Amino acid sequence: MAPKFPTWCVCIVTALVVHCSTGSETCKIWSSAGEVVKRGSSFKIFCTFPSTCEIEVHLSDNLRQYERHNSSTVYIDAVNITNSATYSCQCKLERYLCGIDIRAGYPPGKHGAPTCIKSEEKSNRTHGFVECRWKSLTKTYLHPNSTLRVTSQPKKPKAIPEIRPGSIEGPGSFTFRANLMVESSVQMISVEVLAHNVLGRSESDTYNFTLSDIVKPSPPVLNLVECSSRSCNITWGHSLKVNLQVHLQVQYRDVTDLLVAEEDWLNTSSELPSVLSLEPSRNYSFRARAKLNSGLWSDWSTLVQNRTQEEAPNKELDIWFARATSPPNMFTVYWKSLNESEARGRVLGYLVHINDNHTESRTTHNVSANDAHFSVQSCVSCLVTVSAYNSKGSSPPARVPSFFKTAQPPQELHVTESKDNVSLYWRKADHTLQSTGYLVEWYLQDQQFEKLQWMRLSSAESQAVITEIDPNKCYDGAVYVFYENALGKASFTGVNTLVSVPTGAPSVNRDGEGQAVTLTWTQIPWRQRGGCIRNYTVYVKNNKDPEHMYHVPASEHQYTIDHLPPDTYIVWVTAWTEKGEGPRGETIKFIIQQGTNPLHWLLLAASVFIVPLGCLFKWLTRWQRLKMILISLKDVPDPSNSKLAKSFTDNKGKMDLHVNPSDFSSEEEEVIVKFMEIQKENDEDLGRREGPTDASSVLRPDWDSGTEPQTPYLKSLAQASDSSGYTHSSQDTGTTTGYIASQAEQSVLEEGQEEDEECIDHYPSNVFDEPIVFGRGLTLDAVKIDCRNLWENDG
Numbered sequence: 001m002a003p004k005f006p007t008w009c010v011c012i013v014t015a016l017v018v019h020c021s022t023g024s025e026t027c028k029i030w031s032s033a034g035e036v037v038k039r040g041s042s043f044k045i046f047c048t049f050p051s052t053c054e055i056e057v058h059l060s061d062n063l064r065q066y067e068r069h070n071s072s073t074v075y076i077d078a079v080n081i082t083n084s085a086t087y088s089c090q091c092k093l094e095r096y097l098c099g100i101d102i103r104a105g106y107p108p109g110k111h112g113a114p115t116c117i118k119s120e121e122k123s124n125r126t127h128g129f130v131e132c133r134w135k136s137l138t139k140t141y142l143h144p145n146s147t148l149r150v151t152s153q154p155k156k157p158k159a160i161p162e163i164r165p166g167s168i169e170g171p172g173s174f175t176f177r178a179n180l181m182v183e184s185s186v187q188m189i190s191v192e193v194l195a196h197n198v199l200g201r202s203e204s205d206t207y208n209f210t211l212s213d214i215v216k217p218s219p220p221v222l223n224l225v226e227c228s229s230r231s232c233n234i235t236w237g238h239s240l241k242v243n244l245q246v247h248l249q250v251q252y253r254d255v256t257d258l259l260v261a262e263e264d265w266l267n268t269s270s271e272l273p274s275v276l277s278l279e280p281s282r283n284y285s286f287r288a289r290a291k292l293n294s295g296l297w298s299d300w301s302t303l304v305q306n307r308t309q310e311e312a313p314n315k316e317l318d319i320w321f322a323r324a325t326s327p328p329n330m331f332t333v334y335w336k337s338l339n340e341s342e343a344r345g346r347v348l349g350y351l352v353h354i355n356d357n358h359t360e361s362r363t364t365h366n367v368s369a370n371d372a373h374f375s376v377q378s379c380v381s382c383l384v385t386v387s388a389y390n391s392k393g394s395s396p397p398a399r400v401p402s403f404f405k406t407a408q409p410p411q412e413l414h415v416t417e418s419k420d421n422v423s424l425y426w427r428k429a430d431h432t433l434q435s436t437g438y439l440v441e442w443y444l445q446d447q448q449f450e451k452l453q454w455m456r457l458s459s460a461e462s463q464a465v466i467t468e469i470d471p472n473k474c475y476d477g478a479v480y481v482f483y484e485n486a487l488g489k490a491s492f493t494g495v496n497t498l499v500s501v502p503t504g505a506p507s508v509n510r511d512g513e514g515q516a517v518t519l520t521w522t523q524i525p526w527r528q529r530g531g532c533i534r535n536y537t538v539y540v541k542n543n544k545d546p547e548h549m550y551h552v553p554a555s556e557h558q559y560t561i562d563h564l565p566p567d568t569y570i571v572w573v574t575a576w577t578e579k580g581e582g583p584r585g586e587t588i589k590f591i592i593q594q595g596t597n598p599l600h601w602l603l604l605a606a607s608v609f610i611v612p613l614g615c616l617f618k619w620l621t622r623w624q625r626l627k628m629i630l631i632s633l634k635d636v637p638d639p640s641n642s643k644l645a646k647s648f649t650d651n652k653g654k655m656d657l658h659v660n661p662s663d664f665s666s667e668e669e670e671v672i673v674k675f676m677e678i679q680k681e682n683d684e685d686l687g688r689r690e691g692p693t694d695a696s697s698v699l700r701p702d703w704d705s706g707t708e709p710q711t712p713y714l715k716s717l718a719q720a721s722d723s724s725g726y727t728h729s730s731q732d733t734g735t736t737t738g739y740i741a742s743q744a745e746q747s748v749l750e751e752g753q754e755e756d757e758e759c760i761d762h763y764p765s766n767v768f769d770e771p772i773v774f775g776r777g778l779t780l781d782a783v784k785i786d787c788r789n790l791w792e793n794d795g
Helices: 007-022 598-632 641-653 685-687 745-758
Strands: 028-031 036-038 043-048 055-059 062-063 073-078 085-091 096-105 117-118 127-133 146-151 162-169 174-183 189-195 199-208 221-227 233-235 245-254 260-267 281-289 304-307 321-324 330-335 349-356 360-370 373-377 382-390 411-417 422-427 437-444 453-457 463-466 475-483 488-496 508-511 517-521 535-540 548-553 558-560 567-577 588-592 656-659 673-676 716-718
Touching: 028 085, 036 535, 043 055, 043 096, 073 085, 085 233, 096 656, 117 382, 127 146, 162 330, 199 233, 221 281, 221 304, 233 281, 330 598, 349 373, 411 488, 422 588, 453 463, 508 588, 517 567, 535 558, 548 558, 567 673, 588 745
Parallel strands: 036 096
Antiparallel strands: 028 043, 043 073, 055 062, 055 085, 085 096, 117 127, 127 174, 146 189, 162 174, 189 199, 221 233, 245 260, 245 281, 281 304, 321 330, 330 373, 349 360, 349 382, 411 422, 422 463, 437 453, 437 475, 475 488, 508 517, 517 558, 535 548, 535 567, 567 588, 673 716
16 A cells, blocks of 8 residues: 655645646756665755746755755755655745655565465356465555565466555554465465665565365354253254265353363264363353365364253352341341352252151242341351252352350461451461361341351461452451350451541430430441541530530440530531541520439428428427426425425434335335435525526536535435335435425436436437526525526527
């Protein structure tokens, strides 16, 4: 194919030709090296004008500086030209214009060795059709001319070869093709390639071809393919002009796995042997090619396809399980889908069998083929198995692991994160036990029962690389080690690959009363988290103070703020990943109003009930003591009018008092009481004692000094006995003072004394702290008691 030149070049040349044909007086342009030059050469371009004028010389569209050769001729130097170009000269005043196209290239070089093929399909009984192809190995950048010289033995070809350039393979590189017909008696041909252009010519070596070695049959035609589960039978046909033995080569492959295999046969019949060693339920494509006893292989036939039949799955399912926390008596069984070679057909569903060894019952659940998990109630005596089934049968049942004993977990578990995977390393825990393998599970955080994944490892391995991790998502997981009827577990949390700043914020809710506010928030949607959330920040701001920040761990979604003063507040929460803090979300606004603390109301309500009860108890206590006093003062005689007092005055000294035994019961002993009169004090001493002195120093004896109070009182001297009557104990040493009371009065006083002794721990002991002072005549008025102090002293 000839090289193409710019259109504007053709227009310029045409204009020059037209201009030159209109008159003899015009400019002339020529090259010192001609119009076709070798690439890299240098030469001169001359322009001659018939008259003197203003001259311009252009290389393509660029103005070039020229040198004057003589009065009518100018020139420019073309140095190291590497491409074809157009030069033009112009005289502005006379409107003279001329130009020249310079083509740059190389002379013909070597050619590739030609290949010749005799087509059995295009040949006939008298002549054979031969096609030869060859390729130019040198890029000449010029129009190619190539000739194929052919000679034959023993005869010449019937006609001159038809030479046709083929497709261009790069600038200046061409593929040539020649077709020729040779007589059927010709057995060998010799070919030689001749090439030439303006810059030179070349000849190739001579190549000999035996026609029987270059014969190429037409491709076979595959008709019908019938398949079982492991083999396929193929029928075929051909268009050979003669009935010869044919070598066939069949190539087949799995459409999905692109596995290629070939088988060769020597066959003359139309039916090929069966293609064996195929996999069940696979789509296979077949093609074939043929060759005679000698010669070349034909082209491949068109593809034919068919699918082998199904077989029952031959491999157990890979299953694992996870126990539910609520309800605790449930667990979920998970399984992985079988691949095509394991399933041996289209899986129609899964069968979950539950065998209760205690009740000898069996339950079967049919699970859809689109599901990969099933929840089962925990049962100590139950055996749970899962199998896949297709149209031909079921896979061997996979047994859900029984309840394992707890063993020591893998030790020193390390997690390393990268941009596209997570690596785990660990050390075996218990060397005394022989482990049977490891299992690594991982799942999206808080979605164990929806996104559980796992891989199994042999007992010799101590590391795993998890590649099935989505970027910008957070995962938890664990490494399990299996022993004989024992299981150890080491967990890991919060791993991710690519991490970014969260694009969303938690949604916040408020609860609480008074000055305490409880904030709760929901997690950010997975697509907005950017990875594992490491912590939250709670922001609280009022109208007066700057915002306060509270950092909360990622595991918590609640925070309580106490003792907030009355004000208007706004609150929001942000989330953090390793890359930084997420945006501020929606804020909530609330008001803390001035009010009484609920504790105050509680104390007030308690006081309303407790204080009246205390007062009532106190009044009852006082009434009981007053009642005792009134009983003890009932029917008190006037001592000054008694016979005892008169007889004591007459004797002026000691006297014996004989108590009438009839006044007492027969069981009591007779008591002899002696009285003596205490000397009267003078008025001065009495006045000093009746003065405003401390009650503890007026009528109370000094236990340390041994003195006794001086009172105009009757004292009895008696021997203490176990059966003596009730007496008021004086506060001196070894002496008792008291009234002589009747048996009834003594009984009442004894009862009162017993009550006092019983209540001594419950009632105040200072009821009679004030002294009782009597004058000279002992009357009822003298022994009156001022009861006001009963309530004043206890205030």
